[in-house]
Amino acid sequence: MTLLSALGPGDPMIRVEGITKYYLGATVLDGVTLDIPSGSNLGLMGPGGAGKSLLLKIIAGLVEPDQGRVLVDGHDVGTLDAHKLAQLRFNIGMVFQNYALFDSMNVGENIAFPLRQRGGVPEEEIQARVREQLALVGLPGIAHQYPRELSGGMKKRVSFCRAVIPAPPLLFYDDPTAGLDPVTSSKIFIHLRRMQQDGGTTAITISHDIDGIKPICDRFALLDHGRLVFHGTRDEIEASDDRLVRQFWDGFSDD
Amino acid sequence: MISRGLAAIGGAFNGLAFDVGGVVMMLLKILRRCLPPRADGPETWANLYRVGVKSFPIVLVTAAFTGAIMVIQSGLYIKQYGAEGLLGWGAGYSILREVGPIMIGLMFSGRVGANNTAELGTMMVTDQIDALRALAIDPVSYLVIPRFIAMMIMLTLLVVVGDLTALVGGALTGEVLLGVDTRVYFESIVTLITLQDFLSGVYKAVAFGVAIAVISCHFGLTVRGGAVGVGRAVNNSVVASAIAIFVIDYFMTWAMQ
Ligand SMILES: Nc1ncnc2c1ncn2[C@@H]1O[C@H](COP(=O)(O)OP(=O)(O)OP(=O)(O)O)[C@@H](O)[C@H]1O
Ligand SMILES: [Mg+2]
Numbered sequence: 211m212t213l214l215s216a217l218g219p220g221d222p223m224i225r226v227e228g229i230t231k232y233y234l235g236a237t238v239l240d241g242v243t244l245d246i247p248s249g250s251n252l253g254l255m256g257p258g259g260a261g262k263s264l265l266l267k268i269i270a271g272l273v274e275p276d277q278g279r280v281l282v283d284g285h286d287v288g289t290l291d292a293h294k295l296a297q298l299r300f301n302i303g304m305v306f307q308n309y310a311l312f313d314s315m316n317v318g319e320n321i322a323f324p325l326r327q328r329g330g331v332p333e334e335e336i337q338a339r340v341r342e343q344l345a346l347v348g349l350p351g352i353a354h355q356y357p358r359e360l361s362g363g364m365k366k367r368v369s370f371c372r373a374v375i376p377a378p379p380l381l382f383y384d385d386p387t388a389g390l391d392p393v394t395s396s397k398i399f400i401h402l403r404r405m406q407q408d409g410g411t412t413a414i415t416i417s418h419d420i421d422g423i424k425p426i427c428d429r430f431a432l433l434d435h436g437r438l439v440f441h442g443t444r445d446e447i448e449a450s451d452d453r454l455v456r457q458f459w460d461g462f463s464d465d
Numbered sequence: 466m467i468s469r470g471l472a473a474i475g476g477a478f479n480g481l482a483f484d485v486g487g488v489v490m491m492l493l494k495i496l497r498r499c500l501p502p503r504a505d506g507p508e509t510w511a512n513l514y515r516v517g518v519k520s521f522p523i524v525l526v527t528a529a530f531t532g533a534i535m536v537i538q539s540g541l542y543i544k545q546y547g548a549e550g551l552l553g554w555g556a557g558y559s560i561l562r563e564v565g566p567i568m569i570g571l572m573f574s575g576r577v578g579a580n581n582t583a584e585l586g587t588m589m590v591t592d593q594i595d596a597l598r599a600l601a602i603d604p605v606s607y608l609v610i611p612r613f614i615a616m617m618i619m620l621t622l623l624v625v626v627g628d629l630t631a632l633v634g635g636a637l638t639g640e641v642l643l644g645v646d647t648r649v650y651f652e653s654i655v656t657l658i659t660l661q662d663f664l665s666g667v668y669k670a671v672a673f674g675v676a677i678a679v680i681s682c683h684f685g686l687t688v689r690g691g692a693v694g695v696g697r698a699v700n701n702s703v704v705a706s707a708i709a710i711f712v713i714d715y716f717m718t719w720a721m722q
Contacts, residue, residue: 272595292603299601310592324600 228278253427303373318353512615532631553653570673574706578681585685620674
């Protein structure tokens with residue numbers, strides 16, 4: 211699926227080039243470079259505070275990097291004019307780490323918001339799709355409730371619904387299963403994989419649930435203290451002898 | 466020791482420059498999106514309603530007491546010089562031109578401006594603003610413009626209504642405490658107060674509304690650092706609005722005397 215233009219053959223859907231970001235004198239991202247091929251799902255791992263969420267926001271064009279650039283579908287996100295940027299964003303669905311649900315809207319309105327904003331979808335269809343999404347994540351019949359009435363895990367699932375409802379070709383998930391029980395969690399992961407297989411979406415999935423993302427991602431990256439320690443395919447990560455990579459992948463700590 | 470003091474002064478100036486620059490930038494962003502005027506209809510109505518409902522009662526109470534206080538203050542001289550016929554003019558002139566807009570502006574900033582900063586600030590720290598941007602929605606068009614319009618219109622209306630309330634409050638106090646007949650009071654208002662007196666207060670209200678809206682939105686949308694940051698921003702927003710009200714008032718009074 212192309213967004214705004216045709217990519218050359220072999221060009222990655224997302225290219226991250228030397229992204230560096232400073233906060234208050236500290237380097238929180240340090241020259242991060244990676245490619246994400248079209249149709250793949252990158253599993254982004256790393257300790258808390260490594261800079262994963264920040265990197266995702268930079269890729270989505272929500273935060274400006276101090277150095278480096280991000281190309282999405284061949285376009286430099288930092289130099290797009292407002293109109294092009296809006297068009298690009300219509301192609302992105304994003305689950306924020308802390309849900310970012312709109313307080314002033316109920317669950318149904320939150321989920322329907324991207325569709326209403328884009329326009330062109332009849333109201334009955336919007337309602338039907340909202341119901342369908344909520345049922346898929348195991349939360350039928352909560353459309354009239356407000357975010358403040360929900361638990362963390364419920365908000366996470368609502369946030370997931372809002373991101374995927376327009377079926378965007380690009381999906382960025384910041385810890386989509388945080389705070390979920392294992393059953394619901396695997397439901398979400400299965401749903402996520404199905405969208406990628408059926409819809410050909412390109413995705414980035416940040417997660418601390420390594421066993422959860424192992425089966426659904428085809429590429430993996432490990433960020434530590436703002437530096438990309440590893441970036442590659444499943445075979446490559448299994449063969450890596452980096453200590454931190456092994457700790458994350460095999461799930462043990464040696465100290 | 467000295468260098469630390471200098472650093473603190475430098476930091477304060479940096480902060481001040483950031484906020485003054487930010488407020489000007491916010492005003493420019495708003496103006497750019499007002500030409501041609503387009504605002505989210507439902508959001509604007511919702512804000513007009515909210516702002517009005519929230520501030521109406523408190524403004525009426527403030528205004529009534531302000532009028533009463535003005536009359537009590539002038540009571541001494543009125544009695545001394547037997548100038549009952551000037552009571553309405555004396556109270557009305559200062560209420561309409563000065564005290565009304567300032568008192569109501571300050572109340573409005575404490576109520577509506579503070580609330581606005583807290584709301585936008587919370588949206589900021591909980592990533593709701595980023596979520597809007599990720600959905601290709603410009604937060605200034607979607608959130609700021611409706612609030613700007615609502616605050617400007619509502620403060621102006623509130624000052625008009627507040628002026629009347631204050632005059633009535635003054636009349637009642639004059640009648641009860643000073644024994645000045647209400648008819649005498651209003652007669653002096655009608656004959657001595659000019660349209661210009663009334664309008665200059667209204668112009669001030671418009672300017673205060675703009676200032677409070679722009680300042681409260683700036684401080685809301687630049688919040689950093691969680692709930693603590695929101696609290697700090699609300700504080701700064703109210704202080705900055707109060708300063709802006711007095712500075713604007715100074716210049717407008719000077720220009721419209
Ligand atoms: N607005 C900000 N101001 C200052 N520092 C920030 C800001 N945002 C992020 N940081 C810093 O950037 C670093 C990376 O934060 P980030 O949220 O990306 O981590 P993360 O990898 O997502 O962690 P987690 O797994 O806990 O979600 C942290 O050290 C954090 O302190
Ligand atoms: Mg994070």
